[in-house]
Amino acid sequence: MMDWTDRWCRRFHRxxxxxxxxxxxxxxxxxxxxxDRRHLLGFDSQEHPVALQLGGSDPQVLAEAxxxxxxxxxxxxxxxxxxxxxxxxxxxFGACLMATPETVAECVExxxxxxxxxxxxxxxxxxxxxxxxxxxHRFVSRVADAGCSTFIVxxxxxxxxxxxxxxxxxxxxxxxxxxxxxKKEFPQLRIVINGGIDGPEAGLPHLQQVDGVMxxxxxxxxxxxxxxxxxxxxxxxxxxxxxxxVDDLVALAEELCSRDVPLSRLTRHVLGLFHGAPGAxxxxxxxxxxxxxxxxxxxxxxxxxxxxxxxxx
Numbered sequence: 001m002m003d004w005t006d007r008w009c010r011r012f013h014r015x016x017x018x019x020x021x022x023x024x025x026x027x028x029x030x031x032x033x034x035x036d037r038r039h040l041l042g043f044d045s046q047e048h049p050v051a052l053q054l055g056g057s058d059p060q061v062l063a064e065a066x067x068x069x070x071x072x073x074x075x076x077x078x079x080x081x082x083x084x085x086x087x088x089x090x091x092x093f094g095a096c097l098m099a100t101p102e103t104v105a106e107c108v109e110x111x112x113x114x115x116x117x118x119x120x121x122x123x124x125x126x127x128x129x130x131x132x133x134x135x136x137h138r139f140v141s142r143v144a145d146a147g148c149s150t151f152i153v154x155x156x157x158x159x160x161x162x163x164x165x166x167x168x169x170x171x172x173x174x175x176x177x178x179x180x181x182x183k184k185e186f187p188q189l190r191i192v193i194n195g196g197i198d199g200p201e202a203g204l205p206h207l208q209q210v211d212g213v214m215x216x217x218x219x220x221x222x223x224x225x226x227x228x229x230x231x232x233x234x235x236x237x238x239x240x241x242x243x244x245x246v247d248d249l250v251a252l253a254e255e256l257c258s259r260d261v262p263l264s265r266l267t268r269h270v271l272g273l274f275h276g277a278p279g280a281x282x283x284x285x286x287x288x289x290x291x292x293x294x295x296x297x298x299x300x301x302x303x304x305x306x307x308x309x310x311x312x313x
Contacts, residue, residue, distance in 0.1 A: 004220060008256070009269040010047045013219070015248040016226035019234040022050045026080045029056035029065035041072045051076035053122070055083065055094060057103055059110035070115040077111060079104070081123040082154050095158040098127045101139045105146035112147035120150040122194070125178050126157040133178060137185055150190040152214050153179045180209040199225045200232050222275045242312050245273070246305050253298040263300060264291040279308035 003025060005013075010022045027040055032054070043050060052069040054077060056062045066077045081104055083094035097104050104121065111119045121143055125136055140151055156172040174196045183191040192212035197203045199222065203213035213233075219226055227240035249270065256266055267287040274280040286304035290296045 007043050008265045012269050014046055017229040019230050023053050026053045026055045029054050029061045032065040032068055049075040051078045053078040053080050055080050059106045062107050063110035063114040066111040067114045070117050076118045078120045081121055095124055095127050101142040105142045108143055108148045109146040121148050122152040124154050124158045128160055131157040152192040152194055155179045155195040183210050200228050221272045223273055250298045250301055253301050257297050263296045274308045278311035282307050
């Protein structure tokens with residue numbers, strides 16, 4: 001979710017679910033070492049639990065980036081070995097690393113030695129022609145031996161040549177049973193399934209076979225569904241409804257304005273809140289047009305949401 005799940009996206013999603021683990025966008029370890037760390041890594045305490053997702057292939061650089069992330073207070077460090085984009089491949093990280101399990105193991109071992117928090121790995125079920133079940137099990141076994149006990153598995157292989165990142169999310173067929181078999185082969189590991197899961201309810205059947213579910217674009221484009229996560233997965237009594245979500249959203253907008261942060265940093269992430277509901281077009285139009293106003297404040301959200309709440313009442 002590069003360029004998507006920034007700190008304001010995560011603050012918004014935390015209004016919807018109090019318990020789900022949130023992930024940052026993937027950051028290259030070199031950027032963490034040499035970039036503006038406060039800008040790249042800064043987050044608010046309300047985001048907990050939150051994991052820092054890193055990309056890279058140099059064990060020592062990743063270890064130092066993990067150490068820095070842990071110092072910022074993240075709850076988990078995740079190594080992305082699943083992104084198939086050409087930009088990522090050109091940097092020798094992401095899904096192409098599945099071809100070299102030893103390298104991934106060395107990275108995980110260095111990171112695990114550097115931080116007191118969990119180090120996890122997100123990956124595909126295979127890449128290109130290296131997509132047999134034996135290849136997958138060999139990869140997981142070697143990386144687990146290096147100190148990783150949680151694997152987030154996108155249940156599609158990745159074609160590193162010939163398919164765009166968007167096509168890699170749709171064209172290779174989903175193979176959930178392969179992920180289920182991975183869990184049976186490694187019952188001591190925590191296996192989280194990802195890929196093509198269309199919402200919280202759709203994830204529940206997977207919990208009969210694996211330990212957790214990761215939602216990606218479904219959560220971004222239809223965020224209101226996250227309001228059911230705490231009840232469905234964590235035993236909360238009620239779902240979060242539109243009125244309380246909007247109240248919290250207005251308060252968050254007030255916070256942004258008090259910190260001189262443009263409201264557009266938030267509104268770009270909330271356009272799908274009323275997806276499929278009456279008033280959704282008005283909501284999107286007002287927020288989209290309002291992004292051009294440099295002095296836009298909480299009143300923009302209150303104006304945009306009015307017909308939506310009237311229709312819902």
